[in-house]
Amino acid sequence: MSELPLLSLLLLLPLAGGLGLLAWPRQATAARLRQACIALLSLQLGLSLAVLLAFDPGQSGLQLQEVHAWLPGLGLDYRLGVDGLSLPLVLMNAGLSLVAVVCSRDLSRRPRLYFALLLLISGAVNGAFLADNLLLFLLFYELELIPLWLLISIWGGAGRAYAATKFLIFTALSGMLILAAFLGLALLSGTVNFSPTAVTTEQLGLGSQIVLLLALLVGFGIKMPLVPFHTWLPDAHTQASTPVSVLLAGVLLKLGTYGLLRFGMGLFPEAWTVLAPGLAVWAAISVVFGSLAAIAQQDMKRMVAYSSVGHMGYILLAAAAASPVSLLGTEFQMVSHGLISALLFLLVGIVYRKTGSRDLAVLKGLLNPQRGLALTGSLMILAVMASAGMPGMAGFIAEFLVFRGSLGPYPLATLCCMVGSGLTAVYFLLLVNRAFFGRLAITAAEDPLQSSRLDIQLPAVAARETVPAIALAIGVVLLGLAPGGLGHLSEATTTAMAALAGQLASGGSG
Template sequence: MLSALIWIPILGAVLIGVGREPLIPARARLIALLATVSAFVWTIWLGSQFDAGQTAMQFIEHLVWIEPLGLTYDLGMDGLSLPLVALNGLLTAIAIASGSPSVNRPRLYFILLLLLNASVTAAFLAQNLLLFFLFYEIELIPLYLLIAIWGGANRGYAATKFLIYTAISGILILAAFLGLTLLTGVSGFGYNPLLTQVLPLGQQFLLLGALLIGFGIKIPLVPFHTWLPDAHVEASTPISVLLAGVLLKLGTYGLLRFGLGLFPEAWAVLAPWLATWAAVSVLYGAFMAIAQTDMKKMVAYSSIGHMGYVLLAAAAATPLSLLASVCQMVSHGLIAAMLFLLVGVVYQKTGTRDLTVLRGLLNPERGLPLIGSLMIIGVMASSGIPGMVGFISEFLVFRGSFPIFPTQTLLCMVGTGLTAVYFLLLVNRVFFGRLSEGAQNLPPVYWSDRAPALVLTALIVALGLQPNWLIHYSETTTTALVNGRLAIAQAATLTKAPLKAETVE
């Protein structure tokens, strides 16, 4: 069942690859869209069969792959992976639908998009540490090429910078995984056998530190964030949608699944520092967003700040805060994708993203009134206005984290206020006032430009009014993650107690 989510996009890539030359771009786009929509529909069907009250992995698949290396093809789905797999499928379909119908080198372009979708889905489903690492690294290749070939003027610099940072991230993660298996003596890289192992605290600090930096680069957290604004500015709109909406979630997912799950004692000791790190990232991202004059770079720095909320919730590690972290990942994915889509339409129609040049685009006759209205909805959602998914996710983060880290939570709440400030600057400068002379006689906006953003708007409002549709699938898993963490910590304490007594004696 789960393999279909990986192999349907790969099959679509094969069909595009073996087509006749020259391949019509519209036909390649149609095949890619059918493949991603099919995988997304299959995810929805799996969700309908998913038992939300079960804590164990569901739809498990196991196949011995390379036994001497301990590499097995183990897949599983729980309440942590299901929402992210669905998000990946939805945003990939939107990225394909929102792309240019006459993209250069369509065969390679759509093959890379499908391979990116398959590798990210596989990483979310992998239940073998080495298997996760393989797919975590495989997604680097198509994303690098998508930026380097179809990016902006400085695409080579941005793509290379992204490649170097992500390669360092992968090295640290692999080192942590190898160290974990060597120190525990467990044969293989299976996730479940490693859950029962408790290492000395010093070894946990070393391995968890490598994972924190590795996944911190991917999220990204300050000061490992510098690759993200460059990548977003140079990437095309569909790639920015996937980068902000899905790819960053591999970092937060990895921290929850492997950092918190495998090193509970060290996580508890480092939690105050992690919460402080989250507050620094939130405030830094907000202040940097205020200083930007490029719309796309402003949204990119906004992503850095909003991903800090996930780290804050993970650091608190209460049942409510971990549930909030999943909600925030999905919420940010939808909202960031919508904002990047709308910025892309503005740039396509006006030829600029400069806040000092654009103004008055809300003009009902000669501007972009519907795009401006959707942008206002998007910034309201990102600012946490009630009735939208951004509000409920941030409220749960603050409610779950405040009893544990009140100071850091208050600082993050300040970051939410600053979100309203910089997005108000964006909306006020770009969409209100007298229409600028350079924006006269704009090209028409077609429904193909509007439809993807309208779909995301409907989901943002629907999940804001009925968040239980999202919470329902993840609550049991996040609660079990907290309970398992406490059980492992208690077992470690009981194991060490006789040793202490013997030493004193």
């Protein structure tokens, strides 16, 4: 098994599968295309598990490396590797990509293109997480841009054109800034080797390092997203279909957090130390703003979208602290947020399909056991508890590690983020109380006091609709009750990152 190019297969399988669907000459029904896509992504999940079995958690560096010369004159080589930072994200990408396809039902428009785009995105994300070359990372980072833009602009809601264009502009700007930072690093260091292990910033002045790091911070901050670069995210989520929102929140935002850790902190440890206090303040602002904005929302999907803005701030806070505990917390936060946000968007999608609304001023009493959405409501309560950091859930472990590792270096910023965690409970309790408790009713949006549909019977939720949500809920609980597996997988890598950052930063400042 170890002789197989597992990492290359993780790229080639979804990418070749997506191109194969586009080039397949025969007519195929949406159901048949969906089945083929599920089969390919199930195989991708199996390959990801094979990588997990071949991975040695005791080693901190890249493993299963594959190196081939590609364009050496440009510094672009085909270099792949996996470590404790990237492997959990690869596994999560495989799982959530499969969930997104399983949830893609009743597709009437261009099913061939739709499923091909989902496969292309999954392969591109794998490539970004596994790339061990700056330009190769950027290539895969940009590769998912157009497929996601098409998914929003073709299969989105009424305002999909505006949301998709806004997403395209922001993400293109993100890629331009990252490219500028990588090229600037090569120009100033006089190298044409874009391997992160070969690139050195020791000969660069501190001012140059700060400028390059700022470009990466803004570029990856757009992708995460952080305030004030977050405005594309609520619009994209609101207009995107449920499967696309699952991928966007669960996986694609992690390209920003992963890039920030791998390349921002990894390449510029000295400049990172200088900017770290400001990054902690930025994190606190994003957390509090995202939480307050979520409280003000009436649309359930926009509320969940703004919650992502807040929860991504925790990762920036932990990265600013750069302690072994806080960096381990970044891994837990990325995985837990991916699972929880995907679960929340799945459940909001079920509510919308069954009621025709996501408006908290319209919905009421959906937890009704006879005529409502009892199982959906129960899973929603579990999901909001996990997002609010209740003990026994994945969110608690992630937030505890982040706050524990960041409290020493940045107590005030950590305290502000703790307040944001408390606000998470506030806005999600508002969501659950307004939409799921009380007498079952769907009121007229223009006159909330006048019930237009009382004593209604909502359509039953089929078992096939809830299976993906139940699977994610189980994952959220298991990660909360037994976090040792993820910790064992990532601890060596995150501890080495913290030690290296501290050594290089102290050496550079000395």
